Amino acid sequence: MTNAIEIEGLRKVYAGDGKSPPKEALKGLDLTIPTGSIFGLLGPNGAGKSTTINIMAGLVRKTAGKVRIWGFDQDVNPRQSRAAIGVMPQELNLDPFFSPADALEVQAGLYGVPKSQRRTSEILELVGLSEQANAYARTLSGGMRRRLLLAKALVHHPQVLVLDEPTAGVDIELRQMLWRNVRRLNQERGTTIILTTHYLEEAQEMCDEIAIVANGELVIRDKTVNLLSRLDAKTMVITPETPPGDLDLPAGVDLERRADGSLAFSYARAKTSAEQLLSFIREAGISIRDVRTEEADLEDVFVSLTHSEGSQGLASAK
Numbered sequence: 001m002t003n004a005i006e007i008e009g010l011r012k013v014y015a016g017d018g019k020s021p022p023k024e025a026l027k028g029l030d031l032t033i034p035t036g037s038i039f040g041l042l043g044p045n046g047a048g049k050s051t052t053i054n055i056m057a058g059l060v061r062k063t064a065g066k067v068r069i070w071g072f073d074q075d076v077n078p079r080q081s082r083a084a085i086g087v088m089p090q091e092l093n094l095d096p097f098f099s100p101a102d103a104l105e106v107q108a109g110l111y112g113v114p115k116s117q118r119r120t121s122e123i124l125e126l127v128g129l130s131e132q133a134n135a136y137a138r139t140l141s142g143g144m145r146r147r148l149l150l151a152k153a154l155v156h157h158p159q160v161l162v163l164d165e166p167t168a169g170v171d172i173e174l175r176q177m178l179w180r181n182v183r184r185l186n187q188e189r190g191t192t193i194i195l196t197t198h199y200l201e202e203a204q205e206m207c208d209e210i211a212i213v214a215n216g217e218l219v220i221r222d223k224t225v226n227l228l229s230r231l232d233a234k235t236m237v238i239t240p241e242t243p244p245g246d247l248d249l250p251a252g253v254d255l256e257r258r259a260d261g262s263l264a265f266s267y268a269r270a271k272t273s274a275e276q277l278l279s280f281i282r283e284a285g286i287s288i289r290d291v292r293t294e295e296a297d298l299e300d301v302f303v304s305l306t307h308s309e310g311s312q313g314l315a316s317a318k
């Protein structure tokens, strides 16, 4: 199958109440997610990411449009389309008196996984919770609870795994462990992974393809490398032996004098080459103690596509 997910003209209007008017959270979203990919769904706060995920998971009813999961149309084959997807939610909603092993057995029961096909201990091992298999959930740390949520999303062996902000507020060690597990699922079992994250650096590192949504609409969808190459901006950072005086910059080159004494020259690769810039620097009599370059990153792409409004509420992992 080429596409694990096919979404066409997806609309969602949340009904208003006495205090707030109706809200059109999705305005006809079209999106395909290729089978076997690690796909990032990004966007500023309120863009419609959770709404999209919740509709895919069958938790929120769409107003209009088509959603096919693993080839199953949600409206025609609701049971099969639900069985093909597992969601690791943002909230830590666990029953405090269930152990991880119990929680997985109950979840497997809910999905109708026959006892012979349950892989409780294998899944607990995958997420690093074997030792805590029989401990009460309330005794687990925040990080362990998150891993248990991941385990719960896996009990019915879904072809598509959705991770909604899986690493928000999670320490580096756990974040790396989660990603190792997710990569393994992707590589060894071919599970298609969809993730939302506010850490753009993480999306840049993990995702083969990325869709950016804003205001309920798709802004762009492309391979991560293509998105990054859209931005032509490059920065050459020079540490001079001695700080130069005023410089008469070539057209199209900007200079930022940084607090550490370095000089950051930014330029468009299409117009200026690194060689031209270096010649200018030598001719200006600047002796170079150190030089490095900075490429545009996903955060630059994001900000340029969603404007300043889009940068709000986004954290860089830098």
Ligand SMILES: Nc1ncnc2c1ncn2[C@@H]1O[C@H](COP(=O)(O)OP(=O)(O)OP(=O)(O)O)[C@@H](O)[C@H]1O
Pocket (backbone or CB within 6 Å): 014, 015, 023, 024, 025, 043, 044, 045, 046, 047, 048, 049, 050, 051, 052
């Ligand atoms: N149950 C609801 N009732 C009314 N409006 C809602 C409801 N859920 C979401 N919305 C509104 O729909 C819009 C999209 O929300 P959604 O949660 O899908 O965005 P998001 O991209 O996931 O944002 P975030 O990054 O903050 O999680 C927002 O304006 C939000 O206020």
